[in-house]
Amino acid sequence: MGTRERRQREVAEREQLFLDAARSLIREDGLLNLQMSRVAEKCDYAVGTLYQHFVSKEDLLVALASDQAQERVDLFVRVYRAKASTRDRMLGFAVADIVYARRRPEHFRLLQFVFTDVIWGATPPARRQACMEAHAPLRQAALDLIDEAIGAGDLDPRGLTPSEICLAPWAMSTGLHAIVHNEGLVEQHQFAEPYRLMLRYINDLLNGLGWKPWTDSTDAAALDALAERLCKEVLHESYCA
């Protein structure tokens, strides 16, 4: 009978409603001021109902991070499938992140917060697992591309596993997002265009890793053009938003 399924769907819809409400409240008042009762109120449900979906505030935050991951994954997959060299596509992942960071400025701040051990450690294992799984395709896309590059002879792993190679740009972009999304750090040091720098650094890193073809990092125009092209053709979005 379809009754159970309908109910299941309604519950899923309500969960999405809560997540959207939380996201919108975070945009308005910041993560700092998010209150569970406000989330419930905004959806015209009692707090108890909210707690049937998320056993704690941490649970809600991690669920939200997982939910938002899908959109980022979609961008990564499009880059992975793009018609371009392995190297351009690797850089393209960074471009995808730049686009995504602009579209959802709160996302990386949320990610940074939930991956803090204070929050992560207070989150139920099942939810953590789901969050890891929601993000896994990002890594997988990078790993697949690395495999492809090795297979095509574009990249000599020189003793590293694909997973280890993947870690390098991952760390670089994680670190940059963390630095950029922190008021106080940027405002103090005033990096003109941190994300433009990110592309250059990753390009340098890929050169250092020996990913062919070697590409001149000095040629900012060429990097911009590549980013531009990927944004337009692959992500259907303008680069300088």
Next chain:
Amino acid sequence: MGTRERRQREVAEREQLFLDAARSLIREDGLLNLQMSRVAEKCDYAVGTLYQHFVSKEDLLVALASDQAQERVDLFVRVYRAKASTRDRMLGFAVADIVYARRRPEHFRLLQFVFTDVIWGATPPARRQACMEAHAPLRQAALDLIDEAIGAGDLDPRGLTPSEICLAPWAMSTGLHAIVHNEGLVEQHQFAEPYRLMLRYINDLLNGLGWKPWTDSTDAAALDALAERLCKEVLHESYCA
């Protein structure tokens, strides 16, 4: 009269007492379980007294992060002053961080947490300022070294400012610390020796940035030897602890 100064010193000592107590409680029970009343209790003071030093829990955490920075700064300064090529010293900063991360495993987790905008945003401006200043020498050491390298012809900035060059390894190491110090990420992907990888990535990055002399990243033994040497001679610490 020395009365005021004595009192001032007593207050400073007590502040240190609180910070040490907080650090020790965090080591025992984790950041998640830190309670202001416990910190006060552990020092045999009333909570109110604790609140004369730190206006909020966030304030205490940021103060703790600032306090711990000094030790890390000392390591950086020793590396900066070491007798070694500019390039070896740049890598040496990473070695210093590795040593420091081993000595104070909680430090990077705390840093990651306090630089979260939830915590940072709830911290009084004066304390934030102090925290930035406590960390500034790390950056300064790197900047000085970069200037020296450019001056000595070891490094062609190729259009980047020293500050921008500095950002690259900074982001890389920030990102790696964040990934490494997060249970769940490492445990899942099982990177054998993440910090050994860090040296290699930074080495690759320096190659990519064109920092001379070009150094073979494949030669793990050479990197280990350098790390070993720096640990022993400069940091007076064994590398494989």
Next chain:
DNA sequence: GCGAATTTTGAATTCAATTCATGAAATGAT
């Protein structure tokens, strides 16, 4: 030693997260 000023104290307050007794709605057997 004495009153004013400063500091310390910890019980009381606050405030958001979380629980749970209650009643409402859905289900399903008769």
Next chain:
DNA sequence: ATCATTTCATGAATTGAATTCAAAATTCGC
């Protein structure tokens, strides 16, 4: 359709930790 049963939604009440603040203790200047 009716009633017993289970399941679900509710929001007032509870909890627990951060924070406050009036009273007590201490220090200071004379």
